[in-house]
Amino acid sequence: MMEVCGSTNVSLREFGCEQTLLSRPDGSASFVQGDTSVIAAVYGPAEVKVSKEIYDRATLEVLIQPKVGLPSVRERSQEQCVRETCEASLLLTLHPRSSLTLVLQLIHDDGSRLACFLNAACMALMDAGLPMSCLFCGVTCAINADSEIITDPTAESRALMTFAIDSKEQRVMMSYTKGSFSVHELQQCIAVSQKASENIFQFYRDSVRRRYSKNL
Amino acid sequence: MKDTPLSNCERDFLLKAIEEKKRLDGRQTYDYRKMKITFGTDYGCCFVDLGKTRVMAQVSGELVAPKENRPNEGIMFFNIELSPMASPAFEQGRQSELSVKLNRQLERCLRNSKCIDTESLCVVSGEKVWQIRVDVHMLNHDGNLMDAASIAAITALCHFKRPDVSIQGDEVTVYSPEEREPIPLSIYHMPISVSFSFFQQGTYLLVDPCEREERVMDGLLMIAMNKHREICSIQSSGGIMLLKEQVMRCSKIASVKVSEITELISKALENDKRARKAGGRCGFAESMPQERITALKTDETSVEMTDASERANDIVENAEVPPQTVPSPVVPAPGVGQVGREGDVVEISDSEEEEVVILHPETQDKSSKNAASSSNQKGAET
Numbered sequence: 001m002m003e004v005c006g007s008t009n010v011s012l013r014e015f016g017c018e019q020t021l022l023s024r025p026d027g028s029a030s031f032v033q034g035d036t037s038v039i040a041a042v043y044g045p046a047e048v049k050v051s052k053e054i055y056d057r058a059t060l061e062v063l064i065q066p067k068v069g070l071p072s073v074r075e076r077s078q079e080q081c082v083r084e085t086c087e088a089s090l091l092l093t094l095h096p097r098s099s100l101t102l103v104l105q106l107i108h109d110d111g112s113r114l115a116c117f118l119n120a121a122c123m124a125l126m127d128a129g130l131p132m133s134c135l136f137c138g139v140t141c142a143i144n145a146d147s148e149i150i151t152d153p154t155a156e157s158r159a160l161m162t163f164a165i166d167s168k169e170q171r172v173m174m175s176y177t178k179g180s181f182s183v184h185e186l187q188q189c190i191a192v193s194q195k196a197s198e199n200i201f202q203f204y205r206d207s208v209r210r211r212y213s214k215n216l
Numbered sequence: 217m218k219d220t221p222l223s224n225c226e227r228d229f230l231l232k233a234i235e236e237k238k239r240l241d242g243r244q245t246y247d248y249r250k251m252k253i254t255f256g257t258d259y260g261c262c263f264v265d266l267g268k269t270r271v272m273a274q275v276s277g278e279l280v281a282p283k284e285n286r287p288n289e290g291i292m293f294f295n296i297e298l299s300p301m302a303s304p305a306f307e308q309g310r311q312s313e314l315s316v317k318l319n320r321q322l323e324r325c326l327r328n329s330k331c332i333d334t335e336s337l338c339v340v341s342g343e344k345v346w347q348i349r350v351d352v353h354m355l356n357h358d359g360n361l362m363d364a365a366s367i368a369a370i371t372a373l374c375h376f377k378r379p380d381v382s383i384q385g386d387e388v389t390v391y392s393p394e395e396r397e398p399i400p401l402s403i404y405h406m407p408i409s410v411s412f413s414f415f416q417q418g419t420y421l422l423v424d425p426c427e428r429e430e431r432v433m434d435g436l437l438m439i440a441m442n443k444h445r446e447i448c449s450i451q452s453s454g455g456i457m458l459l460k461e462q463v464m465r466c467s468k469i470a471s472v473k474v475s476e477i478t479e480l481i482s483k484a485l486e487n488d489k490r491a492r493k494a495g496g497r498c499g500f501a502e503s504m505p506q507e508r509i510t511a512l513k514t515d516e517t518s519v520e521m522t523d524a525s526e527r528a529n530d531i532v533e534n535a536e537v538p539p540q541t542v543p544s545p546v547v548p549a550p551g552v553g554q555v556g557r558e559g560d561v562v563e564i565s566d567s568e569e570e571e572v573v574i575l576h577p578e579t580q581d582k583s584s585k586n587a588a589s590s591s592n593q594k595g596a597e598t
Contacts, residue, residue: 016513018504022356023268024303030504032513035257037500039355041301047218063308065299067261068276068351103301105353107272107500108257183535187528196519207512214509 012199015119017207019127025103027128031120035110038117040124044100052099057092060100064117067106082117085164085174091131100130112140114162114176119200126208135167137200139193143181161189165197167204219305222431230432234420240428241267246469248424251477253371253484257499259398260376264368267426268358273368274351275376279390282338282345290337291347294322296365302354318362321451322352325366325407325440329448332373333402339381344388346378348401359426362438366409371481374403375488407448408477409440410470414456421462423469437463439470443478 013034022028025041032038045058052059062083064075086102102124104117118138125132142157159179166173172190181189230240237245249267256262260275282289296318298306306312326332337346350372352365377398380391413425413433422429425436435454441447447467452458491498505511545555 011516011518014513014515014517016504016511018508018511020510022270022301023358024356025301028301030500032500032504035497035499039301041355043300043304046304063300065297065301065353067274067353068349101300101304103299105272105299105301105355108261110257184528184532187531188525191525191528191531192519199517199519203512203514206514210509210512 012196015200015203017119017123017203019123019207019211025124025128027124027126027130029120029123029127030107031116031123033112033116033119035108036112036116037107038113038120039105039107040117040120041103041105042100042124042128042130043103044128044130045095045098046101048097048099053097056096058090058095058098058100060087060090060092060102062086062121063101063103065103065105067109078114078117081114081162081164081174081176082121085118085136086121086125088173089132089134089136089166090125091133094131112138112162114138115140118162118164123204123207126204133168135201135204136164136173137167137197137204138162138164139196139200141189141193143179143185143189159185161186161193163190163193165194167197167201170194170197219303222428226428227432230428231415234415234422234429239422240426243424245421246423246473248473248477249426251367251480253367253481254500254503255375255484255488255498257497260372262368262372262375263500263503264364264371266360266364266367266424268356269360269364270355271361271364271368272353272355273365273372274353275348275372276351277346277348277376277378279339279344279381279388280347281343282341287342288338288345289334290345292327292332292334293347293349294319294326294352294369295350296322296352297354298361299353299355301356302361303357306354306357317453318365321362321409321438321440321449322365322369324449324451325409326350326369326373329405329407329440329442331370331403331405331407331442331448333404336402339388340383348373348376348378357427359428359430360411360424363409363411363424366407366440367477367481370403370406370408371484373401374406374481374485376401405442405444405446406478406481407440407442408474409438409449410473412437412439412466412469414454414458418456418458418462421466423473437466439467441467441470441474443475445471 016032017029019029021030022041025043027042028040030037030039048059060083062079064071064079066075082104090100102121104120106113115138118136122136126135139162141161141163143159144157157179159177159181161175161177163172164174165171233239243249252265254263262273264271280291283291296315298312298315300306300308332348337348339345350369352369354361377400379393379398380396382389382391411424413422413429414420414435414437415422415433417434425433433454435452435456437458438451439447440449488498504513506513545553548554
């Protein structure tokens with residue numbers, strides 16, 4: 001049974017965020033983790049096609065655009081992860097028969113892609129002013145040959161996990177894992193991700209406080 | 217999602233203002249908006265901001281077999297993505313008229329003008345050539361997407377460096393950037409497109425229309441030129457009728473604008489080359505503006521891990537014992553599979569009618585698979 005190898009190598013890369021960088025979308029944000037950068041844009045609530053409308057809630061559509069080529073199955077599966085997390089935290093019943101569109105564009109991939117998508121999505125939804133019951137953030141955890149690392153760039157690892165953690169009770173909203181690991185390691189990774197999410201939520205608070213410190 | 221239609225008041229206001237030689241943002245008739253060119257982390261990634269219009273271009277290359285009628289030449293592939301991010305009117309996957317038009321114009325501007333030396337992209341004649349793919353993504357649509365796209369595409373091509381290859385007999389070795397320095401593409405000239413919008417049946421002309429102006433214009437003239445005053449392509453759309461003098465005047469204005477823009481591109485490429493040589497970090501992350509209140513950046517932070525380990529151990533110890541694994545299926549009679557003991561059983565039978573699977577909650581994970589379709593006598597698979 002592998003133990004967590006000390007707390008020496010558990011750190012988050014530097015991150016940065018810019019809000020309202022695009023003029024057309026209702027909300028937009030860019031999120032940068034180390035060299036991985038993503039731009040997210042939200043349109044909504046807006047008119048929805050009759051074929052897609054839901055009578056008592058808003059229809060959320062997530063689109064992930066890769067940098068090169070057309071979107072493939074990998075993007076579709078990541079879209080589903082992001083969509084399910086957003087649907088769990090957005091108050092969709094406040095906007096029935098409307099559409100919310102979230103578009104994520106990958107700018108550069110240097111590891112922890114899905115986590116960056118989740119963070120950018122949350123900041124863009126906040127920027128658009130959509131009502132949410134809680135915020136969420138994405139954290140990537142990797143287990144390499146003998147210890148545990150967070151927001152692992154492109155090094156080889158035995159297992160790679162991404163968790164979406166909510167802000168109210170630090171519970172896991174979504175998990176996406178690749179590789180093999182024991183139950184014990186899973187719980188350790190979740191505990192570490194919950195700790196790391198506190199840093200990210202603090203960063204959200206700081207950015208939003210800075211953003212609204214002046215009337216733009 | 218539909219875009220909000222333009223109201224009649226706005227339309228009348230814009231047209232009247234243009235008649236009085238006034239523009240919404242205070243520019244003169246021949247002025248371009250503020251242009252900013254930045255580069256991404258890897259070679260071939262370029263961002264162009266033309267006022268509020270934002271465009272990103274990425275160039276990538278891979279080795280493929282050449283076209284049959286041109287065995288000695290590399291292949292250039294252009295793709296303009298009208299991302300739904302740029303405007304609510306753009307839809308994912310749909311080849312709208314605008315998208316076809318922009319793609320065609322970019323191809324004419326860059327491919328037909330032969331600005332890239334495609335013969336230098338040949339590795340083994342008839343077998344392996346480089347396919348250079350240019351993807352242009354629209355990030356924000358505030359008018360004049362064509363100009364921004366053409367600037368982004370040509371700048372990204374100038375910025376791109378392809379991996380070095382060596383040929384030994386039949387073996388082709390592609391070196392990674394760490395092994396050998398990548399090589400830039402050989403570009404003869406830089407064609408840049410300049411757009412002119414016409415109003416009131418060609419009476420008034422504006423350079424670099426913004427999105428509102430584009431909505432009320434009658435027609436668009438696009439001239440692609442390089443700094444040597446060679447016209448690479450001209451396209452007039454919208455059905456306006458232009459006089460010969462107007463077209464000549466536009467081409468003169470275009471040559472002035474193109475030389476300014478080429479100057480800006482060369483300066484941006486120089487700055488980037490210097491920054492990379494100095495070893496600094498380059499990319500989108502670095503070019504994020506720091507002084508604005510809408511942007512924030514933190515340094516590397518460490519995570520407090522003091523009680524994470526204990527917490528995890530607690531959870532594992534206090535967790536419920538997982539349910540006992542259900543034994544493997546048994547076949548009591550041909551065509552009937554049985555999973556579980558007598559009493560919590562699910563019958564999965566091979567009958568011809570559509571049968572409803574009786575689900576017992578205890579064994580739901582094993583039994584919820586296909587009901588009647590398996591002709592395999594061994595029953596359900598685990």
